[in-house]
Amino acid sequence: MPSRAETQERNRRALIAAAIDLIAAQGYRAATVEAIAAKANLTTGAVYSAFGGKRELFLAAVEHCRSEQALDLTGDTPAAVLSSYGAAMAAIGSTSDARRLFRFELELAPLMLHDPVFAERLDADPIIAALAEALGGTADAERVAMSATALARGLLQQWLLRDAEVDVALVTTACASLAGLLELVGPGGL
Structure with missing residues (x-):
């Protein structure tokens, strides 16, 4: 028992x-x-x-869904880390469960905008935090991580809305291309 x-x-x-x-x-x-x-x-x-x-x-x-998206971020360079992130996100988007999780996330988005408790609890996205840490842990790395996350999620959402197959190579390449942003950092940052 x-x-x-x-x-x-x-x-x-x-x-x-x-x-x-x-x-x-x-x-x-x-x-x-x-x-x-x-x-x-x-x-x-x-x-x-x-x-x-x-x-x-x-x-x-929401926390359960986020924990299900644990990512293996590997790479010796920012481009390699971002490429592995893009590939991992594309793999998540290619699962049979992706559409259900996408709809779930979209349904709760307005709550994050209008409910301060939701916004506060969900503000720290562990995916962005892990990616930023893998990119060097700086404020600029966090901005690049946010950009890569927005790019990958946006691409996946578009494919899911069209009921089309996820283009893994495009997501991977698009995310890796953001590594150039880290090279543009000057004294004032991004």
Whole structure:
């Protein structure tokens, strides 16, 4: 028989998966606590017990999605690091689950713009932080990391919207080309 902690963790995972599925399929407004609990075959009390409410559940769902996108950033030069980042993002975008995660992310974007708690908790994107660190950890490296992330996500979104196959070579090359920005840094930075 599973322990109480194991049951709670199983319930958390089920609720997070249900929230992601419902938000991706029907939108944020349709993803009520009741609908999420029903999809997870749990009670609304389980949602409140595990997360305290809808906002905390959605934050946990976003953090779960981000943790699933762990990247192996390798390379001896900024161009090589950015190229490996582009290839990793293209691989994520090529998965069968990419469309669902893309819709989930887009549904929650307005919350990040209008809800200060969401904005504060989600401001530090671990992908950008890891990429910036791999590029040298400077403020300029962070700007290049943000640019590469915006570029890669934008390209992936366009392919997913068109239901087209991701062009791995293009994403990889486009991200690697941003290494030149680090070379342009002068006394005042980028």
